[in-house]
Amino acid sequence: MNYFSSDFKLGILGGGQLGKMILTETRKFDIQTYVVDPSTDAPCRFGATKFFQGALTDYQTVLDLGSQVDVLTIEIENVNLEALEALEEQGKKVYPSPKTLRLIKNKGNQKDFYIQNNIPTAPYKRFATLEALKSEVKNGSVNLPFVWKATEGGYDGNGVKVVRNAEDLNILPQTECIAEMMIPFKNELAVIVARSASGEIKSYPVVEMEFHPEANQVEYVICPARIDENISQKARQIALQVSEAYNHVGLLAVEMFQTQDDEILINEVAPRPHNSGHYSIEASYTSQFEQHIRAILDLPLGNTDSKVAGIMVNLVGEEGYSGQVIYENIEKIMAVDGVTPHIYGKRETRPFRKMGHVTIVNENMTEARKIAQQVKETIRVISK
Amino acid sequence: MNYFSSDFKLGILGGGQLGKMILTETRKFDIQTYVVDPSTDAPCRFGATKFFQGALTDYQTVLDLGSQVDVLTIEIENVNLEALEALEEQGKKVYPSPKTLRLIKNKGNQKDFYIQNNIPTAPYKRFATLEALKSEVKNGSVNLPFVWKATEGGYDGNGVKVVRNAEDLNILPQTECIAEMMIPFKNELAVIVARSASGEIKSYPVVEMEFHPEANQVEYVICPARIDENISQKARQIALQVSEAYNHVGLLAVEMFQTQDDEILINEVAPRPHNSGHYSIEASYTSQFEQHIRAILDLPLGNTDSKVAGIMVNLVGEEGYSGQVIYENIEKIMAVDGVTPHIYGKRETRPFRKMGHVTIVNENMTEARKIAQQVKETIRVISK
Numbered sequence: 001m002n003y004f005s006s007d008f009k010l011g012i013l014g015g016g017q018l019g020k021m022i023l024t025e026t027r028k029f030d031i032q033t034y035v036v037d038p039s040t041d042a043p044c045r046f047g048a049t050k051f052f053q054g055a056l057t058d059y060q061t062v063l064d065l066g067s068q069v070d071v072l073t074i075e076i077e078n079v080n081l082e083a084l085e086a087l088e089e090q091g092k093k094v095y096p097s098p099k100t101l102r103l104i105k106n107k108g109n110q111k112d113f114y115i116q117n118n119i120p121t122a123p124y125k126r127f128a129t130l131e132a133l134k135s136e137v138k139n140g141s142v143n144l145p146f147v148w149k150a151t152e153g154g155y156d157g158n159g160v161k162v163v164r165n166a167e168d169l170n171i172l173p174q175t176e177c178i179a180e181m182m183i184p185f186k187n188e189l190a191v192i193v194a195r196s197a198s199g200e201i202k203s204y205p206v207v208e209m210e211f212h213p214e215a216n217q218v219e220y221v222i223c224p225a226r227i228d229e230n231i232s233q234k235a236r237q238i239a240l241q242v243s244e245a246y247n248h249v250g251l252l253a254v255e256m257f258q259t260q261d262d263e264i265l266i267n268e269v270a271p272r273p274h275n276s277g278h279y280s281i282e283a284s285y286t287s288q289f290e291q292h293i294r295a296i297l298d299l300p301l302g303n304t305d306s307k308v309a310g311i312m313v314n315l316v317g318e319e320g321y322s323g324q325v326i327y328e329n330i331e332k333i334m335a336v337d338g339v340t341p342h343i344y345g346k347r348e349t350r351p352f353r354k355m356g357h358v359t360i361v362n363e364n365m366t367e368a369r370k371i372a373q374q375v376k377e378t379i380r381v382i383s384k
Numbered sequence: 385m386n387y388f389s390s391d392f393k394l395g396i397l398g399g400g401q402l403g404k405m406i407l408t409e410t411r412k413f414d415i416q417t418y419v420v421d422p423s424t425d426a427p428c429r430f431g432a433t434k435f436f437q438g439a440l441t442d443y444q445t446v447l448d449l450g451s452q453v454d455v456l457t458i459e460i461e462n463v464n465l466e467a468l469e470a471l472e473e474q475g476k477k478v479y480p481s482p483k484t485l486r487l488i489k490n491k492g493n494q495k496d497f498y499i500q501n502n503i504p505t506a507p508y509k510r511f512a513t514l515e516a517l518k519s520e521v522k523n524g525s526v527n528l529p530f531v532w533k534a535t536e537g538g539y540d541g542n543g544v545k546v547v548r549n550a551e552d553l554n555i556l557p558q559t560e561c562i563a564e565m566m567i568p569f570k571n572e573l574a575v576i577v578a579r580s581a582s583g584e585i586k587s588y589p590v591v592e593m594e595f596h597p598e599a600n601q602v603e604y605v606i607c608p609a610r611i612d613e614n615i616s617q618k619a620r621q622i623a624l625q626v627s628e629a630y631n632h633v634g635l636l637a638v639e640m641f642q643t644q645d646d647e648i649l650i651n652e653v654a655p656r657p658h659n660s661g662h663y664s665i666e667a668s669y670t671s672q673f674e675q676h677i678r679a680i681l682d683l684p685l686g687n688t689d690s691k692v693a694g695i696m697v698n699l700v701g702e703e704g705y706s707g708q709v710i711y712e713n714i715e716k717i718m719a720v721d722g723v724t725p726h727i728y729g730k731r732e733t734r735p736f737r738k739m740g741h742v743t744i745v746n747e748n749m750t751e752a753r754k755i756a757q758q759v760k761e762t763i764r765v766i767s768k
Binding site for chain 2: 027047
């Protein structure tokens with residue numbers, strides 16, 4: 001297949017920042033792209049060959065995009081799966097496959113799938129309704145505390161809650177859910193796996209999420225994780241196993257916990273480029289976005305090693321500010337060696353909105369970590 | 385000044401591959417861009433906020449673009465300088481300045497400028513007409529052989545010729561020219577200098593052009609150049625001196641010779657991102673294209689060091705092929721670690737047309753050089 005400066009067309013469902021960073025790579029390779037997003041103001045409005053406005057959950061919108069392209073991919077999971085299934089049935093290449101997307105979309109299905117495939121994950125129970133969960137808590141079959149997760153619709157921490165007492169149960173929404181045993185862990189880790197249509201598979205180095213000591217928010221995504229080599233090998237091995245089990249094509253971001261006993265437990269997966277892989281643009285031989293393109297077009301996968309240590313800091317809208325965005329002190333952080341801001345292209349900031357990220361690269365991890373903290377303490381995403 | 389996701393607009397004269405690689409950076413920073421190019425099919429037709437078709441040598445076209453933007457830059461030198469001068473007079477920021485562009489555009493002026501500023505360059509004589517040159521050759525004031533250069537209009541080796549005998553003179557075009565003494569050299573080198581509007585200045589490492597042993601064509605651009613550290617320091621020092629002398633703002637690519645006696649002589653300069661800096665996208669902490677943006681917007685300059693060794697191979701249309709392009713064996717080179725093709729987005733190939741480039745990066749220069757040769761011998765730019 002000839003992809004480069006040809007009539008070949010790649011469709012992308014979703015035109016947010018992940019799509020925008022995919023477009024950087026399709027432009028580099030001069031691959032034509034058709035993108036659809038609900039917002040006419042989406043970050044992908046520039047850089048695509050054609051950009052359409054439409055709802056990703058709408059059957060006809062997805063079918064229409066799919067029928068204009070040769071290969072279809074996603075940058076967000078919440079898309080109309082029935083349309084993807086219909087397209088696949090017609091012989092269209094859809095990566096990741098709607099079957100995998102369906103398994104991943106529901107966290108109950110995800111957990112069941114790990115058990116069926118001997119993939120280590122925290123013990124859990126699945127409940128069709130909130131009432132069913134409540135009655136098992138009442139009769140003592142589920143012990144407090146536990147982690148409640150809605151099986152569908154969660155994102156960025158929504159749909160997840162630690163339940164410590166009976167009152168906590170009362171504020172949960174009415175929905176299918178799981179109750180997961182709380183496992184004390186040393187580290188939250190992630191591994192990105194790339195798997196191509198013909199089955200070539202590679203994992204990226206393990207990254208580590210460093211949390212703010214009080215706020216319990218991820219502050220830094222650090223590559224490579226500061227963990228023992230044998231733990232790192234185990235984590236990469238399990239991540240490969242997960243990708244193979246799903247028969248996944250494209251990128252799969254595998255989030256996991258390193259327990260106090262150095263067990264690796266899968267938390268959840270995302271079937272696309274992922275926040276935990278943004279560091280790769282500056283630090284890796286092959287960025288996650290280029291790798292995604294390589295995988296879904298069945299091109300050879302690129303080297304996943306890093307050239308240098310990389311740390312990523314998210315730029316999120318500061319509390320108390322809404323409206324036209326200002327990146328305060330951005331010039332100050334740009335004066336520091338190895339600091340690259342990525343601005344996603346959203347005009348309006350809101351509290352906690354993901355507006356961009358900053359990558360810090362350095363030959364030396366300790367130095368990179370010091371600079372990352374300086375960056376975090378300097379730049380502010382506020383409004384006019 | 386607030387550039388990021390703001391109303392600020394950068395104008396770019398020229399929409400070719402250099403412009404396209406600048407747009408990758410303006411997209412990363414979400415800076416608005418207005419681009420004009422003679423071809424509606426130019427590589428910059430995607431990725432710019434607005435793209436206009438128009439002649440870059442047309443006064444009104446340049447004036448119109450300039451009056452819509454806050455800062456104006458170029459990706460090609462052959463633009464209407466009178467319009468740039470008028471815009472500058474109106475207070476518009478134009479980088480590089482039309483004054484510098486005028487000095488650089490004419491190779492006679494370039495040479496005179498080096499002499500006036502004590503910048504080492506090969507001895508030369510300047511002639512208003514071909515006839516004037518011929519008569520000095522005849523009367524023995526200019527010795528054969530020498531290098532003839534048209535003072536204006538040359539590009540990619542056009543407008544340059546080695547004159548070995550009287551017959552060679554007869555095929556030269558009627559134009560202002562210089563005759564330059566032929567100096568045997570060990571190496572052809574280049575240094576890219578970035579200088580910001582407020583005068584911050586940085587040089588990139590020295591790169592080396594490796595020529596094909598028979599064809600006398602540049603085959604590889606290699607960074608860092610395989611030369612002694614003291615030669616490298618001297619070359620970077622002279623390059624900084626040239627940029628300062630021109631009071632240049634933006635990128636200046638300084639091409640030079642290392643003579644048999646290890647003198648450094650300036651050959652010529654280009655006031656923009658340059659083929660000799662393409663390696664920087666993958667190899668450097670700050671790519672030349674990001675650096676150009678930083679310089680002309682008076683942002684702090686980024687680190688010019690390399691993360692790894694980098695080699696660049698141009699992808700030019702093969703002789704005997706014209707029409708819709710095919711990159712034969714591109715999958716084979718993509719299977720090799722550290723190999724990244726850049727496809728400029730020209731649908732039609734022609735003999736010797738610049739269609740793209742390939743960067744090879746590796747921790748080890750010897751390994752990079754071996755892979756570069758493999759790339760060169762594998763990929764072919766042909767037509768359907």
